[in-house]
Amino acid sequence: MNLFTDIRSLVIDALAAMTDAGVLPGGLDLGNVTVEPPRDALHGDMATNAAMVLAKPAGMKPRDIAEALAARLVADPRIVTAEVAGPGFLNLSLADDVWAGVVEAALAAPDAYGRSSMGAGRKVNVEFVSANPTGPLHVGHTRGAVFGDALASLLAYAGYDVTREYYINDGGAQVDVLARSAFERYREACGQAPEIAEGLYPGDYLVPVGEAIKAKYGDSLLGKGEEHWLDELREFATERMMEMIRSDLSELGVEMDLYYSEKSLYGTGLIEAAIADLDAKGLIYRGTLEPPKGKMPEDWEPREQTLFRSTAHGDDVDRPIRKSDGGWTYFAPDIAYHYDKVSRGYDALIDVFGADHSGYVKRMKAAVSALSDGRVPLDIKLTQLVRLFRDGEPFKMSKRAGNFVTLRDVVDQVGADVTRFVMLTRKNDAPLDFDFARVLEQSKDNPVFYVQYAIARVNSVLRKAAEQGVVLRDTPKLEDDAERIVARKLAEWPRLVEIAARTHEPHRIAFYLYDLASDFHALWNRGNEKQHLRFLQDGNTAASAEKIALPRAVGVVISAGLGILGVTPVEEMR
RNA sequence: GGCCCCGUAGCUCAGCUGGAUAGAGCGACCGCCUCCUAAGCGGUAGGUCACAGGUUCAAAUCCUGUCGGGGUCACCA
Structure with a gap:
């Protein structure tokens, strides 16, 4: 409805x-x-x-x-x-009957009210996080994870057939660096002093990996050149990193449907097939790019390369797909991966990137446009920075020192529910301030608490009603503007779901829930002044039953909304 | 320099495929608990929607340009 x-x-x-x-x-x-x-x-x-x-x-x-x-x-x-x-x-x-009908509809089908058929079962793929498997997820990834997961839930709620997907960048040079870094930790585990050279990953999360390598290989790898261990340790360390990443995501309540390995693209002919598809469309050629306009890079020189004519699909310049040594650039497997997504029959693709990847938006859109002949839309959502604070004081992270704040740090300190809600209290392309102290504050200044408090109040009323032997009825009696305001807000819920789904903006759900909670708190307080607006009518269980229908419907919608955001509604606040 | 994002109240931010007198929270000021959780609510004050053009019956919203902030920029991913 x-x-x-x-x-x-x-x-x-x-x-x-x-x-x-x-x-x-x-x-x-x-x-x-x-x-x-x-x-x-x-x-x-x-x-x-x-x-x-x-x-x-x-x-x-x-x-x-x-x-x-x-x-x-x-x-x-x-x-x-x-x-x-x-x-x-x-x-x-x-008419009041109309508003009463809204409440009845929500109560009659709590799981269905607000669900939309706008998706009509169309298949949508949401790719998000896709962090390199070289270390734990940090706060930036956390935002992307929460955003992507909530967006996926939102689209499912709006009637789409959604796949959550993670692209593992395990095919490039950075996993070699990971293997070398792990090797140093392995040497450390064997009692030698590790040499964390410039460019290696210094984080101590690799210490247990080094120990695990020792447990598996003993000291058999010591003193050997990397040609003896690079392949094995790369795979070993990558798997360990992905275990850690899956576990981190699980802590946050994110479950992917599919982890797609970049490495798995190699040797299957898929990259070649994707490039051949573009070639057949006349979009692959040998050529030399113009130097970037404006500032000239120091080491720039004209170079003939194999290029994808992405400008034919809206990009600013054509993009190289082969390195000078003949290998693929990182872009080639990305093209192949999206080629695969297209050929898996999705009606729409969504990629969630960090804002620092904004430069890849046009070329990816060009690739998907070319591969699908413009049939499959690709929307790329960028998540902006997260700035961390504690009691208003910012604290610095240094990736070089390896002491960045991880997803696990955040979830351990404030919990998955708070993390998720707070991450969605900003539009995806606006920077987000995350204050560890403030998000745990139990006051109306904290939107997480404010919304949870509303549902806790609903539950409180329901407990009291049960004690008083009120038999619940789904037919409300609305007689005051404060009640109509709440009912009207409930009526907006299905509309809001569609707007949020269409714009790919799950933050709208969070803002809506805040507004609904606000209207509900206002109504609650009106009960302090006007006896007839109290949900529990003294000694009159029939009247109470009519009054309780509205807050019950509020509970239904807040629960549904929090469900989309991946936040657990609280029973009570004590 | 090219491209992308942002610019809305003192601060932090919403603002619906373009709709009426632009909203919320914080901060400030004034009020509300005998009573379902005051962990809350009501009210007052606060605006050149960065600026200038354009499209439209109608622009914070769409287009162009300017200014300011951030990100990013070939053979790394």
Whole structure:
């Protein structure tokens, strides 16, 4: 049930009837006619722009259209008043029955209310995190993980068939560096002094890996050149890193459907096939790139390379796919990976990158556009930096020293639920301040707590009601504006889900939940002043049952929303 | 220099396929607990939506340009 689409249908039908009656000319495009919540509640419950949108094509004054439309709309029992306002808005106020119906719908099908069929079962692949398997996940990855996971849940809630996927960059030079770094820790485990040369990974998370290598190989690798151990240790260390990463993600509540290995692309012909596909489309050629405009790199020299004509699909320059030694550049397996995603039959692809990868957006979009002949849209969402604070004091991280703050640090200190909610209290492309102390604060200044407190209050009322022997009923009685405001906010939920899903912006869910909680807290406090607004009516279980329906519906929607965000609703706060 | 993101109240940020008098929280000020959790609520004050053009019945939103902040920039991933 989506009240806004219901009322929009009503408006569209009325406009069609006006056309049939000769009031409006035929052939009007009604696509731009909207029914939305007005910004100001004083304007009513819903507003439609129909008269303004149609005035020009119909050759009529907005007011005339609006008044004729109003006359038809008020004939519907759901519409109490329809008033022309401003430049031609038609403000609608809806009957209390309608709001009661919203509450009933939520209570009748708690798992379904707000779910959308807009996805229509279309297959969407959400690739996220995809951190190099060379160390633990840090805060930046955490944000990407939370964002991607919530986005995936949101899309599933909106009716898409979603795959969560992680691309393991285990095919490049950085996993060689990992192997060498692990080897030094292995030497350390064997009692030798490790030599962590410049460029190796210094983090002590490799210490246990070194010990594990010793446990497996004894001292048989000591003193041998890397040609004897590089392949084996690369695989060994990479597997250990991925175990750690999977475990970190699991701590955060993220479960991938598929881990896709870059290395697995090699030797299968997939890269060659992807490039051949582009070649067949005339998009591969030998050529020399112009130097970058503006500042000239010190060591730049003209060089003939094998290039992908990404400019044919919107990129700024063509991109090399082979290195001068004949090997593939990192871009080639990326192309092959997306070629594989396309050929797996997805209707849409989403990649979640850190903002520092913004330079790859155009070339990846160009690749997918070329590979799918423009059929499969690729949306790339960038997550901005996370700045860490404690009690307002920023603290520094140094990747060189290996002392960056890890996902596990964050989750261990504040918990997965708080981490996830806070990470979604900003738009993905806005920087996020994360204060370890503040996010645990139990006050209304902390949105996590504020929303959880609302649901805790709902549960509190339900416990009290059970003690008093109230038999729950799904038919609410709404008699005050404070109640209607809450019901109206509940009515916006299905609409909001669709907007958030369409824009790929799960943060909208978090903001909505905050607003809903706010309306609910306001209603709660009205009960302090007005006895009839209390959910529990003294000694009158029948009246209580009618009053409790609304907060129960609030609980339904907050639970559903937190579910999308991957946050566990609390039972109570003590 | 090219490209990408950002610029909205003193601060941190929302703002719906373009809608009406641009919202919330913090901070400031004034109020509300005999009563379902005051861990909360109500009110007051605070704005050239960076700037300038353009499109439109209508622009914080779309387009162009300028300014300011951040990111990124061939044979690393």
